[in-house]
Amino acid sequence: MSLLSKSSSPFARQLFSTILAQRLEIINYHLRFYSQCKTAVDNTQKPEFCFSLPNGNLTNEQRQSYEKTGFVVIRNLVKSESLELFRKRFQDVCTGKVKVLGMTVMKDVAIAKSEFANGEKAITKIQDFTLDDEFFKYCCLPEIVEYVENFTGPNIMAMHTMLINKPPDPGTQTSRHPLHQDLYYFPFRPANRIVCAWTAMEKVNRQNGCLVVVPGTHTGELQVHGYPDWKGGVNKMYHGIQKFDSKEERIHLEMETGDTVFFHPLLVHGSGTNRSSGFRKAISCHYADSACEYIECDNTVQDFISKEVTAIFEKRTKIENARFEDVWKIKSRLVKGERINL
Numbered sequence: 658m659s660l661l662s663k664s665s666s667p668f669a670r671q672l673f674s675t676i677l678a679q680r681l682e683i684i685n686y687h688l689r690f691y692s693q694c695k696t697a698v699d700n701t702q703k704p705e706f707c708f709s710l711p712n713g714n715l716t717n718e719q720r721q722s723y724e725k726t727g728f729v730v731i732r733n734l735v736k737s738e739s740l741e742l743f744r745k746r747f748q749d750v751c752t753g754k755v756k757v758l759g760m761t762v763m764k765d766v767a768i769a770k771s772e773f774a775n776g777e778k779a780i781t782k783i784q785d786f787t788l789d790d791e792f793f794k795y796c797c798l799p800e801i802v803e804y805v806e807n808f809t810g811p812n813i814m815a816m817h818t819m820l821i822n823k824p825p826d827p828g829t830q831t832s833r834h835p836l837h838q839d840l841y842y843f844p845f846r847p848a849n850r851i852v853c854a855w856t857a858m859e860k861v862n863r864q865n866g867c868l869v870v871v872p873g874t875h876t877g878e879l880q881v882h883g884y885p886d887w888k889g890g891v892n893k894m895y896h897g898i899q900k901f902d903s904k905e906e907r908i909h910l911e912m913e914t915g916d917t918v919f920f921h922p923l924l925v926h927g928s929g930t931n932r933s934s935g936f937r938k939a940i941s942c943h944y945a946d947s948a949c950e951y952i953e954c955d956n957t958v959q960d961f962i963s964k965e966v967t968a969i970f971e972k973r974t975k976i977e978n979a980r981f982e983d984v985w986k987i988k989s990r991l992v993k994g995e996r997i998n999l
Contacts, residue, residue: 705724706721707724708727708808708875708921709724709808710809711807712806712807712811713803713804713806714806715804720807723919723921725873726872726873726875727875727920727923728870728875728919728920728921729918729920730916730918730919731916731917732916733913733915734800734804734856734915734917735800735801735856735917739798740856740914740940743792746791747820747822747938750762750780751776751777751779752776755789757792759987760785760789763780764779764780777936778824778936780822781821781824782820782821782822783819783820784819786818786820787815787990788988792818792820793990796815796942796944796992797993801854801917802992804919805944805992808850808851808852808919809850809944809945810994811993811994812947812948812993812994812996812997813947813992813993814945814946814949814990814991814992814996814999815943815944815990816843816943816985816989817842817988818941818943819940819941819942820939820940820941821937821939822936822938823928823936824931824936825932825934825936826930826931833927833929835885835895835896835897835898836869836871836897836901836926837898837925837927838880838882838898838923838924838925839853839924840922840923841879841882841896841958841959841962842959842962843922843985844951844953844954844963844982845945845951845952845985845999846949847949848921849921850949851921851943851944851945851946852919852920852921852922852943852944853922853944854917854919854941854942854944855917855939855940855941856915856916856917857913857914857915857916857917858914858939859938860913861911861912861939863909863929864933865932866928866930866931866932867909867928868909868910868918869908869909869910869926870924870925870926871905871906871925871926874905874924875920875923875924876923878923879923879958879959880898881898881900881958882896882897882898882899882961883897883961884896884897885897905925922943945999947991947994947995947996947998948998949998949999950998951982951985951999963981966984
């Protein structure tokens with residue numbers, strides 16, 4: 658039976674043809690980009706690259722390194738002038754000069770009761786700055802996006818954004834971030850089409866709490882997370898992997914201003930205590946292929962975080978019965994190409 662009768666109007670026929678063409682385009686898109694990691698026809702060979710695509714700035718050597726470790730560092734990628742603009746914007750947010758709808762401003766649990774009452778020293782992180790056109794310029798920097806395409810393809814969404822102002826630790830060790838996997842926070846897949854770009858806004862080393870990664874863990878499964886049992890307290894939503902082999906190899910990513918690390922959302926990583934006397938700043942964005950699809954997280958290893966995030970969202974917005982994906986739909990923004998699913 659035909660979906661259109663002979664008496665259907667020309668407009669209806671044209672509309673049907675347009676919808677059909679769009680659906681075919683989406684199907685072709687999936688086939689083109691997700692066939693990269695399919696097993697060869699003879700089922701005996703694996704593709705050379707499962708975690709990156711050929712359309713971007715990465716060399717084959719860099720792609721091979723990412724394939725093995727789950728991260729790649731590009732030195733001196735972002736200019737100091739650009740980072741200075743974001744630093745100034747952050748200061749304006751901290752002083753109340755700039756207020757952005759939907760932005761989350763966070764304080765460390767220890768600092769909240771310390772002598773740092775106001776201003777830049779009181780704020781340890783801002784999240785979800787995609788609706789701020791000044792901060793959003795970071796997500797759209799051509800020098801970053803050209804590498805992001807190696808992981809997402811041409812249709813790029815900015816999903817999660819942060820500017821981290823890691824404070825000097827007051828002795829409670831609350832400035833550290835437990836080992837975790839970013840995919841735990843994301844209700845969309847596939848993981849291989851998601852990547853984080855994390856840029857040092859100043860020199861980052863072990864003294865002030867650089868990133869620490871566990872190479873190769875991007876090939877594993879999403880682990881069970883929860884709040885660590887730390888005596889000094891834990892910052893809100895700083896979940897960590899509950900069972901982790903302490904003997905696993907760890908690499909400390911010491912970086913200079915403008916250095917940028919791109920890493921897979923399943924890569925186990927965290928950051929150490931800031932033992933310096935100053936604040937350590939970095940800015941980041943998680944990107945995803947806009948053809949990724951939302952998944953159901955209830956009764957999975959993501960059940961805890963999905964309920965916590967939606968509860969906070971409902972409290973802030975007064976929106977009832979919100980879903981985990983609703984939170985992400987609101988705070989995500991198209992960077993390049995076409996918005997397909999996300």
